[in-house]
Amino acid sequence: MTMTDMDDEQYYVVLETDxxxxxxxxxxxxxxxxxxxxxxxxxxxxxxxxxxxxxxDTACEIPLGPGRYCQWYATRIDRPSSRKRDW
Known part of the structure; x- marks a missing residue:
């Protein structure tokens, strides 16, 4: 997978109990x-x-019972640029 392919793919952050x-x-x-x-x-x-x-398509959480959760949210992952920035 090239860096361009990785940049085009959707990423998610997944949160689970403990x-x-x-x-x-x-x-x-x-x-x-x-x-x-x-x-x-x-x-x-x-x-x-x-x-x-x-x-x-319809949710961002799977119900797992009292006190337990599994959630996911779309996120953007920024990769460091190969060019040096002048701040």
């Missing part, structure tokens, strides 16, 4: 949400792709 924040590209977020949906809500492999797409 875990450090993670920054994931959309492809990895889809895989992560699929794992959570299977584990926490019993979504079948046949329904998984549609469930993940619907979740990304």
């Amino acid at each position: 875990k450090d924040e993670q920054f994931l590209p959309e492809s990895q977020l889809r895989a992560f949400l699929g794992e959570v949906l299977c584990r926490e809500q019993g979504v079948t492999p046949e329904a998984l792709e549609q469930a993940v797409t619907e979740l990304l």
Whole structure:
């Protein structure tokens, strides 16, 4: 993957109960949400792709029960410029 490809990909910050924040590209977020949906809500492999797409299109949180959360938000990741800046 080139730097240009990375700049074009959407990134998300993921927040979970008792875990450090993670920054994931959309492809990895889809895989992560699929794992959570299977584990926490019993979504079948046949329904998984549609469930993940619907979740990304309509929500930013998976309900996990009292005191537990899994949230994600679109974010922008700025990469250092290769050019030196004069401040």
